[in-house]
Amino acid sequence: MSAQHPNAGPLTPTGTIASTSDRRRVAFATVVGTTVEWYDYFIYASAAGLVFGQLFFEPAGEGVATILSFLTVGISFLFRPLGAFLAGHFGDRYGRRIVLVVTLILMGAATVLIGLLPTYAQIGVAAPVLLIVLRVLQGVSAGGEWGGAVLMAVEHAPRARRGLFGAMPQIGVPIGLLLASAMLALMNALFPGDAFIQWGWRIPFLFSVVLILVGYWVRRRVEESPVFAEIAERKERTSAPAITLFRRFTPLVLLAALVFAGNNAAGYMTTGGYIQNYATTAIGLDRGAVLTAVTISSVSWLLSTFAAGWLCDRIGRRTTYIIGWIAQGAALIALFPLVNSGEVVLLGTGLVLLTIGLGFTYGPQSAWYSELFPASVRFSGVSISYAIGAILGGAFAPTIAAWLQQSTGSSDAVTWYLVGMAVLGLVATLLLRDRRGIDLRPSAEEAQSTGLYAWQR
Incomplete structure (x- = not known):
């Protein structure tokens, strides 16, 4: 064995030496990459709540156009599992790094094309059809991106700091929301009224070109995950990881998905554009002020997510989640x-309170998911669980909320729907076992495959 470099850091999960600069480069790359991906994703969701109903579905009438606009947000979730299956297959077979680069380019290209898309008034029914096609491509990309970013962060991390490193791709989500909301708020200020509706909304979509170039450059400089490198070296790659996953770990996938569903339903009140639409149309608040409030809440979401990643290394993933569910339900x-x-x-206060609970039920997710699944199917496991949870939770949460509001004439039904989803997430959390610090190496596959549930010891 070669001598340790004087600037090298602690052992990685594979037992090789990782320098501090290597770990920082990986952490930075996962933050930048997920920020770019989710900026693109949230720009669409925010625009769907603010302008897409009018621009692409206006002939359906105001109320129906709003629901149709939110449906296009949800449709992309139906294609996340496809992205997760593809990314899981290629990620477990050929590595995490290549998947991250491909998904970044796919998401960015779809976003830029949306910014160039003609409206219904210009090309008729082809406009919403093309919008949906591009949103589907965003869904495929989002379904594959998260798992790769998570595993690059966690599998490079020192064992005692997986929660903190795993929080890096997680904070890319609130940063993406912050950038998306801030860009739309800026465009709304620079191009008020009809100018924003006519073309001001397009600029944030076209700005994605710059973010893609930055994200691509950063991710190309990151080394492959040490766990996958050991899998490849040992020639233990699974030929059909998704089939193996469901044959052996279906209950685990479903419980992990429900954990995320409880978080995602509440999170998509802002990331899915519902609060923005409700506050501006039903309550009559100024669009710019609402976007500013969402931007501020993105900061509190970022901070609480990072804090939860740090805390879960000290008190455990499961305990941190339980604290988060209580805070989320109250908010x-x-x-x-x-x-x-x-x-x-008061709108801003409500959103800040909500994001504290959201952060504590999101920050530990990367580390917990990574420690739940064995090395040979880990990419497939975390990606597919995440994608299914996104469908059960966030996919149609804005649509369901809009329908409940219109059907009952009150927001009370929306509240109890979201609280019910949080309770479901809490129950799933209680049924899973905290496996903080478990060996992630392929050589520990047998231990990784047992003791998954709370009733097992």
Whole structure:
């Protein structure tokens, strides 16, 4: 064995030496990459709540156009499993790094094309059809990106700091929301009224070109995951990882998916554009002020996500989640009364309170998911669980919320729907076992395949 480099850091999960600069490069790359991916994704969701109903579905009438616009947000989730299956297969067979680069380019290209898309008034029914096609491509990309970013971060991390390193790709999500909301707020200020609706909304989509180039450059400089490198060296790559996953670990996939569903349903009140639409149309608040409030809440979401990643290395993934579910449930009960007050400051307060709970039920997810699944099917396991959870939770949460609001004439039904999803996430959390610090190497596959559930010891 070669001598340790004087600037080298602690052992990676594979037992090789990782320098501090290597680990920082990986952490930075996962943050930048997921920020770019989710900026693209959230720009669409925010625009769907603000302008897409009018631009692409106006002949359906105002109320129906809003629901159709939110449906296009949800449709992409149906294709996340396809992205997860493809990314899981190629990620477990050929490595994490190549998947990250491909998904980044696919997401960015779809986003830029949306920014160039003619409206219904210009080309008729072809406009919403093309919009849906591009949104599907975003869904495929999002379904594959997250698992690769998570495993690159966690599998490079020192064993005692997986939660903190795993929080790096997680904070890319609130940063992406922050950038998306800030860009739309800026465009709304620079191009008010009809100018924003006519073409001001397009600029944030076209700006994605710059982000793609930055993300591509950063991700190309990152080394392959040490766990996958050992899998390849040992020639233990699974030929059909998704089939193996479902044959052996179906209950685990479903429980992990429900954990994410509880978080995702509440999260998509803002990331899916529902609160933005509800606050501006039903309550009558200024669009720019609402976007500013969402931007501020993105900062609190970022901080709470990072804090939860740090904390879960000390008190465990499961305990951190339980704290988060309690905080999230309390915030959901307070959210709509604060929004319905018609005061922007109270709207912002409600969103900040919500994002604290969201951060604590999101920050530990990377580390916990990575420690739940064996090395040979880990990419497939984390990606597919995430994609299924996104469908069960966030896919149609804005659509369901809009339908409940219109059907009942009250936001109370929306509140109890979201609280019910949080309770479902809490139950799934209690049924899973905390496996903090488990050996992630391929040589520990047997231990990784047992003791998955809370009732097992």
